[in-house]
Amino acid sequence: MxxxxxxxxxxxxxxxxxxxxxxxxxxxxxxxxxxxxxxxxxxxxxxxxxxxxxxxxxxxxAINFFLGLQVDQTEKGIFLHQSKYVADILSRFKMENERVVKNPLSANHGITPENTGAKVNPTLYRAIIGSLMYLTASRLDIMFATCLCACYQAQPNVIHMLAAKKIMRYLKGTPSLGLWYPRRDRFELTAYSDSDYGGCKIDFKSTSGGCQFLGSRLVSWQCKKQTAVAQSTCEAEYIAAASCASQNPVNHSKTKHIGIKYHFIRDCYEKRLIDVLQIGTQTQRADLFTKAFDRPPFLFLLNVLGVRERADVVSDKELLK
Known part of the structure; x- marks a missing residue:
């Protein structure tokens, strides 16, 4: 090369x-x-x-299928989805005939590390989580729910298994959701970051959420538990912002001290590498990666993140052969 x-x-x-x-x-x-x-x-x-x-x-x-990712190309844009993979995992775990649910995770989900529930087969549970993690390559709508369930792979109980199966029941009703990349659009880079505060019930670490756009096209997203325990909401937000701003140079992700995070963001701002703006709760797109939502705000966030149904953006007649 x-x-x-x-x-x-x-x-x-x-x-x-x-x-x-x-x-x-x-x-x-x-x-x-x-x-x-x-x-x-x-x-x-x-x-x-x-x-x-x-x-x-x-x-x-022309590419149309690669490593489980399906690519539909038209004159108007590109649609990425994993419809076939969804069907495969539903069949693998015998979930084809289960009842459909509208959300992958309830706002008041009640998932905790408590060991009072009956134990389930850990190998089966880990297989489900691994399959769902691979699906997050295009299905950002299940990312927070999947990451939450992934925290309990050591000793899963029936509550955790029910939560994992609920994600698949949600997938059954939304098999063809994917990401739409319109051909004619802006190319400015915009990033959103957010965090919860002490959301992990195991070690009380916070979760960082972030997403990056080129124009209206979502090109990257993150949902990751922070490496250090934040002692305030401000500290959790700084860690999330630094992680989002340094999303490509991954060496920054190992720095833990809040002072480093603060000065990293400030240095980027003073060099005019980034512009820092406060985002209202109603328009914070990174919220989807830090918490669960009821149906209306969940659908709103999917819409602004560029998640669409395949039938809404592409038809078989439009596909480029």
Whole structure:
């Protein structure tokens, strides 16, 4: 790749970039699979020719399925979803005939580490959680609920199993939800961060939530328990903000002291790398990654985050072949 004029990504070492005038080509390498695209068809043709001379490869054409992720391309934009994977895990865990629920997690869910409930098969529970975690690659609507259930994999009881199965019952009613990326839109980078305060019932650490947008397109999101116990809501917010602002350079995630978090944000602000704004509760998009919601606010957050039903944004007639 380097020999043929590509430069390697600084953060993602498996990403290669090549520029020619106003055009750009991106190549992403996944072990023995490659995804590539360009703003210039000539660059695509040249890349295929070079690769076929050097390696025994086959080109499968426009991407529509990759590592469990389905890609629907139209003239209006791209829709990412995992409908087939949802059907597969529902079948694997025999949940196809279960009753549908409207939320993956109730606002008053009552999930605690108490060991009073009957124990369940931990291997089965971990298999369900692992399957759900892989689904969060496109289903951000189940991320908080899945991360919460993942905290109890050591000694799960019946309460935890019921919560995990509720997520799958929710998936049964929403199998084709995914992310819509419109073709014509703005490209400014906007990030939202939020946190709860001492939300973990095991060690009382707070949870950081964050999401990053290019225009209206959601490109990254996080739901992660903080590494240090925050002693105030302000401290929890600073940790979440620093994590969100340094989402790409991951070395910052290991710094714990609140002073470092505060000065990191302040330094970024003074260098005009970021602009810090207060976001009202009604428009805080990162809230979905820090707590559970009742149905109306849950649907509102999904809408502003760009989550759509496949049928609402793409039809089979529009798909690019």
């Amino acid at each position: 380097i020999e043929n004029g590509f430069r390697r990504g600084v953060i993602d070492q498996t990403l290669f970039i090549k520029e020619s005038g106003d055009d750009i080509m991106l190549v992403q390498v996944f072990v023995d699979d490659i995804i590539f695209g360009s703003t210039d068809q000539k660059m695509v043709d040249e890349f295929e020719e070079v690769m076929q001379k050097r390696f025994k490869i086959s080109s499968l054409g």
